[in-house]
Amino acid sequence: MSRSVELDRLVARRDPASGAVASLFRTAGRDELPAVVLVALLGDLGxxxxxxxxxxxxxxxxxxLAARRDGRAVHLRLHGAFGASVQRVGxxxxxxxxxxxxxFEVLLHAVPESERAYRDRLRRTAVLAGYGVLQPGVLIAATDRSADLAGVLDDVPPGARVTRGSLAVDTAEAGRIAAEAWDLDRVAAVLAxxxxxxxxxxxxxxxxxPAADxxxxxxxxxxxxxxxVDLLRAPALPAPLLxxxxxxxxxxxxxSRVLARYVPPARAHVSARLAGHGTGVSPPGLR
Known part of the structure; x- marks a missing residue:
């Protein structure tokens, strides 16, 4: 598997539905939304x-997502590594x-195939936190991001090994390493x-x-x-490594210009949805 495909898979960059939910929270300017309103807003998106x-x-x-129940209504908020990555990008x-x-900060991991679920969780959480994939079993970051992995690092299964360390290199070599670990040329083309x-x-x-509709x-x-979603692939690297x-x-x-133009009327539409539903009763299927 190429590093580009591996990073795409770990970031889940082709998951527009989850990205749309994150965008709705961002547009609303709220940490929490009633489930019934989220369903209605997703309906507005088709x-x-x-x-x-x-x-x-x-x-x-x-x-x-995490939930809070208030009577018959369920309120949802972004949660976990996904929520943290949305916050980081913003x-x-x-x-x-x-x-x-x-x-570089380095995370070495050796996880047996029997614990594949943990290995995938570790790599996905690390990439969402800003680590790059240098090679199988080796993740790197330009700054210490281990605090974002605390829940995963505290849950290493028996028989697996996860080791933190550092890799000192000169700036020119660091730039070459970063280009490979984060596939920077491809990321740059997408972002351009x-x-x-x-x-x-x-x-x-x-x-x-635009109208508030x-x-x-x-x-x-x-x-x-x-x-x-694609900004999740853009690491926060020192300028000399870019x-x-x-x-x-x-x-x-x-x-910024697009958000300044479209967010105020879109947020007004979301506010109207919130006012129209009140606290609301969550639709069936949302526990």
Missing amino acids: TREAAARRLLSRMRDDGR DGLGARPPEWTGA GHADRLAAMAEGDGAPP AATLRRLVESTTPVF PAHWPVARLAGGL
């Missing part, structure tokens, strides 16, 4: 009610890159494509503002969800 219920239940079952846009210390598309979309700044919400989610013409700053500028 998802049938039964499929929306199944999606939210599946996300609960695999730990991407916080990382426009943030100052870390300094290069001269060494997003930057071009968002720049064209933002050219509507002088037009009348489902169509605006749908356009916002469909145009920005792929960006945020390729020339790294497009994240340009992408962040275009994304």
Whole structure:
């Protein structure tokens, strides 16, 4: 399996449904939403009610959503490594890159095939936290991200070994290692494509503002969800380790313009949905 395919699989970059749910929380500007409202909002995006219920239940079952019951209503919030990765991407846009210390943080793992579920969980959580795949059994990060893995590192099964360490290299070699571990050339090409598309979309700044309706919400989610999903592949690396013409700053500028134009009316539509449902009673199938 190529490193590109491996990273795609671990990040689950082709999971637009979960990405859309994260975008709805981001658009609402809330940490928690009633399940009944999430079902309605997914309906605004074109998802049938039964499929929306199944999606939210599946996300609960695999730990991407957590629930709080209030009477007959269920309120949901982003949770676990998935929720942390959504937060990391949001916080990382426009943030100052870390300094290069001269060494990578390294996570070595040797997990028997009988514990494959744990191995997949470890690698997926690590990649969502910002680690790159250097080679099988070796994950690296430019800064110490182990706190984001605490729950996984505390749960190492018998017969498995997970070891933390560091790898000191000169800057030029570190750049080559980073390019391989995070597939940076491919990531740069994908993000540059997003930057071009968002720049064209933002050219509507002088037009009348979008309406506060489902169509605006749908356009916002469909145009920005792929960006945020692919930003999970963009590590927070020191500037000396990044390729020339790294497009994240340009992408962040275009994304900010699109969000400034579309989020206020989309959020108004979400607020209307919340007001219309009140606390609501959760639809069948959401426990």
